[in-house]
Amino acid sequence: MLLVGCCGWCLGRQRYYASFNVVELQDTFYEMPDEGRLRSLRGEAPEGFRFTMKAWQAVTHPPGGPTWRRARHRVPEELADRYGNLRTTKENLEAWDVIARAARALGASVVVVQTPPGFGASEDNVRQAAEFFRAVATRDFTIGWEPRGTWRSRPDLIAKVIGDLDGVIHVVDPFRASPAVERPVVYFRLHGIGGGEVNYRYRYTDNDLEALCNKVRGLREAREVYVMFNNVFMKDDASRFKSLCAV
Template sequence: MVFVGCCGFCISREKYFSIFDVVEIQETFYNPPDPEKLKKIASEAPPSFVFAMKAWQAITHPLDSPTWKKAKTIPDKSLSDRYGFLRPTKEVFDAWEKVVEGAKALNAKVIVIQTPPSFGYNEENFRNAIEFFSSTATHNFLIGWEPRGTWMQHKDKITEIVSRFKNLIHVVDPFKTLPAVDKNTAYFRLHGIGSGEVNYKYRYTNQDLANLLSITKRVVEKSKEIFVLFNNVYMAQNAQEFKNLVKQFLL
């Protein structure tokens, strides 16, 4: 089964719920999740709608990351060495508990943990990832890890980590790579096509979407379900165009 949607509500929620199958909540990355607000959002959705949620950056991004400029809630800067990079600290695990509380309120199927390019592959980060995912194992939802930076040159290490945990999946942009490990669920995040890791201003062409459909067909043979989430300026249009392709060719 293929679920198509966007990273964030790019149109009104009412209209969004009438068009798409899934959404990845983004505001939970910048600030701690608000369970009451997430519960309200969940109550507005159709019964079959699926939610994913991006984990709070306190888990993944150090306090000097530029992403904190958009945050309303910033931890004490004197504890800067205690946040981000999946560090095995009380502060990171406390942040994770807030994420779990939000995910339960939302009834999220997937929590997306996007580590920054600065959290590249090295032995310390490898150990941090193992310890973090060991401590967050749960049957309540899947954890989707999107590693960036030099992890892409060490896919065998991604394989080693993801293979250890039943509820952990490798989140990818399928135009750049495919999951290191085949699991029942695959999760695609589409950040635009270009020379860098992201090109948010990119608009996917009809040929791009045809190529994406071809990739999806191959992956769906190995995974029972695929989430396809667009994360570009034209996400609403591109997601709807791709959803129409899926209906036409994958029914």
């Protein structure tokens, strides 16, 4: 099954529901997720529509970093060193419980856990990430880990973290990397081509989208493939890809 959508609402919701079959919520990263609001959102969506969500930054990004500047809800300053970087502290695991309850209320099929570049590829972080994912793995939804920074050159270490965890997948930009571990669920986040790790102002060409479609068609073992555009032109690029790639 191919699911095509955007990272965030690029249209009014009713128009979006008519255009795509999945959306990745972004506000759940910047703010503590509101379980009641997400349950209402699930209730308004048409049958068969999929939601995914980005995990609250409390579990991934240490407080005080740039992504926290726009957050209204802040963690206590005296406990700041207990949050972020996939720590298995009491506070970080409680923050994950908030995420998990919200994901269940939303009926999310995938929760994207994006770690910052500062949480780089190292043996210590391999142990820390593996311990965290073992602690939070669930049958209620798939956990998609999108490691940033130096992990891209160390797929062996990514596989070491999630290789024996069936409910955790490796989220990648397919123009930059391939999943380190094959899973029945594949989740692509497209951040533009060139410009380092992201190039949000990139507009995908027809040749790009054809190459992406060929890549999707080559995933013979995949049960579900999410193709989520996360660039300035995501509405148009996702619409063009959906029309081009009927699989």
